Amino acid sequence: MKRKVCVVVTARPSYSRVRSALRAIVEHPELELQLVVAASALLERYGIVADVIEQDGFEITAKVYMVIEGENLVTSAKSAGLGLVELATVFDNLKPDVVVTIADRYETLGTAVAASYMNIPVAHIQGGEVTGSIDEKVRHAVTKLSNLHFVSTELAGKNVIRMGEEPSTVFVTGCPSIDLAAEMMEQPELDFDPFTKYGGVGPPLEIDRSYLVVLQHPVTTEYHEAFEHANQTLGAIRDLAMPTLWFWPNVDAGSDGTSKALRMFRENEQPSYVHWFRNVLPDDFLRLALNASCMVGNSSVAIRECSFLGVPAVNVGTRQIGRERGLNVVDVDYDQKAIAEAIRERVYSGRGAPDLTYGDGQAGSRIAKHLAECELQIEKRLRY
Amino acid sequence: MKRKVCVVVTARPSYSRVRSALRAIVEHPELELQLVVAASALLERYGIVADVIEQDGFEITAKVYMVIEGENLVTSAKSAGLGLVELATVFDNLKPDVVVTIADRYETLGTAVAASYMNIPVAHIQGGEVTGSIDEKVRHAVTKLSNLHFVSTELAGKNVIRMGEEPSTVFVTGCPSIDLAAEMMEQPELDFDPFTKYGGVGPPLEIDRSYLVVLQHPVTTEYHEAFEHANQTLGAIRDLAMPTLWFWPNVDAGSDGTSKALRMFRENEQPSYVHWFRNVLPDDFLRLALNASCMVGNSSVAIRECSFLGVPAVNVGTRQIGRERGLNVVDVDYDQKAIAEAIRERVYSGRGAPDLTYGDGQAGSRIAKHLAECELQIEKRLRY
């Protein structure tokens, strides 16, 4: 009988990180995929990822609305709790053999706790990395609840083992997000017009020669500063006045601060050089990054996919502190001037060589293989 | 202004483990106690711990019913989720400066997650120990969510640091449960009649000379075997036919299996040598253990308090695997014969010398002092 692998997708970036693994699970003869779509992946505000998933040919087994409105710290906690309550019912009705949880968003802890408490083995993708902020707590807590660890880098694997996990349960598969990037490198050209395809706000821009891509998330534990942080990057972009594609951040405590900064800038400056997008398809976003002169902000795409792709990147602020990075990345503080200078320098340096720190493009199929072949067990014990 | 310390008590054993710390917090001039009583601590089935708490002179700030009935793995997960949802609201209304969570019961993770997500520093009591079963996952996940670690033993402290925690946040305070034991050693005699005071089921026993105390919890991840496990210990007690005080276990997935074994034994054997108790006050339970010839089962009291008290103990099965122990403990499998033999040997050997592995009786006041004086911060990062 096939092993039932239940994957819970709760957000746009989680989906794009796990898509190649989903495909490999569906194609594996000894695995059956149970796909649960929940949280912001169901919300219009963030692009209905559920629809994208179905367009990609996956069948959704169950949907669970679980985001409690407020976008603050209280509602993050409550949303995770509601997810835990309802995912337990879902798992009880689906009876999976293993549950897969992804990365470190606040809701992922609900998935890991529900499965753990129900004696279902938990497999975690992207554990062992070091960043900071609440993601740090979530990621390592999920590691302690997990029985299988599919890590992206050698260092992440070492970290997971250092935390007391059994080495035979830790697999350096590379990050499945690199799989998509690797596929794209075969035909890297920008093959669509983002202004026609996505609309968005602002004038159409001339992006044939050179453009920036900006994506800056609020940093959860610095809630009140989200507004100011966004303003520094906005200021840098104003100083440079290069063609800029700015992408709206995810749902998270603080995103209202960020949103406000973006809206005020737009209304006050009415800039001719910025175009704002929401809810771009993950492939299209990656292709836009791949062809950019520089990626700006604090998205992990700048550090993961862009290092593999060789795209120059300016990483702003604390969100990615501690995460391994390739030579493509320069780090700067929340400082308008420093950001502007770093972008200028990066654009000047140009495209670099691919870096395999985060994987070689085969993560998805490795994960599926391990899920099919690994011994699945729930008992574990701190190992030193 | 005083620091507001919010302690969430969710069960009878958690309360007795934290009582000396609660007292020290109340008495500390720079601390204000916010006491939240929740989960099985509100339920009649387990003795209404909330009432005991008020009789002990503490004021309860809020009560939260959160146990979803079913006593199985699904409802454990859902209960933790409901707790997370509601504790977030409670913390939002109380605005504590630090939240204290205790040990490793399934609901404690809800407390730690709620506080973490709300950027409230989390202090964890009894982290770093090694046991097995779901408690193991919960305990270490709580460590990864916590900012302050009040551990019971040197080894536990080392384990917490090995998991990547900052050494300056780890304090070997000893276990506050030992504080109560230390106090009791000053007047160790049995000063009440348990049959008169608690009723219970079964004939009154002659306990002046020698008696056994049994407390055996179901082991969560071996749900279906709970019935059989209980039967082995029951068989050993039948073979010995010594006066035995048997205490009903906690709420937990599997406790219905255990309950069934106890009920069937009682009805079939109608033993003259066993008396069954529920919901004995923590102090009285400890005093009964202190005067016992041997403590039997898998309660951590046998390992912690009894090692300090020098009371012989027979630890049955896997629940305490990996936990440090003193010379008072002998380990046996779920095997009627082995259990009976081990009890015989232990009773023969008699009382041992106190062992300070789990503390010297000052844990509560140390915890209060650290809570008052420590720098409280929420940001952390894996440290290697």
Next chain:
Amino acid sequence: MKRKVCVVVTARPSYSRVRSALRAIVEHPELELQLVVAASALLERYGIVADVIEQDGFEITAKVYMVIEGENLVTSAKSAGLGLVELATVFDNLKPDVVVTIADRYETLGTAVAASYMNIPVAHIQGGEVTGSIDEKVRHAVTKLSNLHFVSTELAGKNVIRMGEEPSTVFVTGCPSIDLAAEMMEQPELDFDPFTKYGGVGPPLEIDRSYLVVLQHPVTTEYHEAFEHANQTLGAIRDLAMPTLWFWPNVDAGSDGTSKALRMFRENEQPSYVHWFRNVLPDDFLRLALNASCMVGNSSVAIRECSFLGVPAVNVGTRQIGRERGLNVVDVDYDQKAIAEAIRERVYSGRGAPDLTYGDGQAGSRIAKHLAECELQIEKRLRY
């Protein structure tokens, strides 16, 4: 395409009331049954009704644990809320054309609210009756949320219309619980030995000639009096000392008061004339009632099925105030002496003629027919 009819069963008595309708729905060529089993129907404490349902040949579509432990008024409210949260997810995944809710238990309101808010037509069985206590509020609130009303009696139908419902949506089908009774009348003999089949507590009794059946639920809004109420009936039974089969009540706020009275009576009196049962199959319970000399307590079975069966009944206290009744019923207060006298008189009078107030045994098939043929709509408006 078949109409999808979702029935939510939350308790033992609800199941037995709706079983004939479930069967008729399954057999109807234009209907598809979606059966959701939830709340106390999943709990061991009340007999796992889910297992009975499967043994009866029904397939369960989804299970939802939703009873929050505490058996008090706070947890009744919270359980209904949790049910509402989770049933919404279930309905969202099942997409029924109509949802059927039964009678007036506190959880049924969750079913009716979830369906109403999701624009799914709601059909209510057993509306329009008058009783008192919280059931009264729940029953009529469910009527106001419902689009189809399958009532048991002519008077109930009139009441529903008086409350402003459109007459064309009100169907006097009779009560489906009578269907089972009608079937049983074809072979009414007691065809099993309850002591062998169910065990229970107490000595086996001589029931060949004459026996009493007692079932007394706590009355929710008189929580603190539940203990005393139970004691009056217990006293009456002691005075009569007739062979008595006493059935344990349902989960409800207050049932701990009742339980305590039953346990104390058992331990203090050790009566030779009472045998206690839990979780008897609905058919077996009804057959035991059918052959009893008198039914005692406040169960609606005494008023509904027993009136059809002609079994004498003594109804104690306020729980059934306002409900229509046949000539089989005598009402008494919570008063030991009055209860004893009424039982004596009823036993003396003996079996009466069947009474069709609550139906003729065809309710289930009528309900299925209407569900298949009615226009299903969600819009409604107070009609006067």
Next chain:
Amino acid sequence: MKRKVCVVVTARPSYSRVRSALRAIVEHPELELQLVVAASALLERYGIVADVIEQDGFEITAKVYMVIEGENLVTSAKSAGLGLVELATVFDNLKPDVVVTIADRYETLGTAVAASYMNIPVAHIQGGEVTGSIDEKVRHAVTKLSNLHFVSTELAGKNVIRMGEEPSTVFVTGCPSIDLAAEMMEQPELDFDPFTKYGGVGPPLEIDRSYLVVLQHPVTTEYHEAFEHANQTLGAIRDLAMPTLWFWPNVDAGSDGTSKALRMFRENEQPSYVHWFRNVLPDDFLRLALNASCMVGNSSVAIRECSFLGVPAVNVGTRQIGRERGLNVVDVDYDQKAIAEAIRERVYSGRGAPDLTYGDGQAGSRIAKHLAECELQIEKRLRY
């Protein structure tokens, strides 16, 4: 000892409807106000009503986030359920003598159920009116759960009694929303500039001579048509091209359809004659309505306050069907042409005489008086 009156405010319009009653409760010597603010009253998207409440001098006793994001029918149900779960805990900790719930929003049912199940008397403001859509179900279900009925009109009172409520529990107090209007009539002039005070989107308009106020909510049970409905009214406004103040609707299933229509109109037409506002203070909104040439849409303000104020109104579509209305209102279908014509006619007819159908401005103090003096009881029974 003062009676503790707990009022749960869940939305902007509920607050403005109940404010005069809140004030009267605070001022009454025998009442103590417990004010719970929940649901959309805490959300930035709808203007943080909690802040307005505090600026008005009320103290908030507890806050509860309970809106589950999605703005669809599933999440309406889940939000009500979460509210029920958490309000039960709040009531358990606050122990009110009576709970007041307002009107017919989907969350109000959670308030009424929690209080009913906990044996707390429920007082309902604005019961007995007839409208249609889901509000209709909610309003009458709340009536069946309530013990005291403070209705706005004579007819509403009759309806409540016809539904089987005891006449002595029904009080025609008038609607407290009229109290505010009555106060404002003393100094009716527009005393602020809405463009300066609220910003909003669109050009500042010339409103000295004549202007329209538009507020059109999506109708829940016609979810998919919300977009089209909004477009008809937008079309009418385009045809008239009069200065128009358009107010953004509440959170509700379907508001995303409405929002989309508004956004598309704005972007495509860039109209010089419309200005868009969000989150205007209730007093300011009312003052703008009071001075308008015509109120357009489906807000109940057009029917209640505007009838008292004599302001002409065009009511669009089904949302207010069945509600009593004064001579100020003309009803039209969702039809661009009909809407435009009706507005033209109403503007031409001009201001009418005050109409006392919905009250005389003393509702708040009457409600407080009854809350202080009424017998509070929980038991009720259908009365015919």
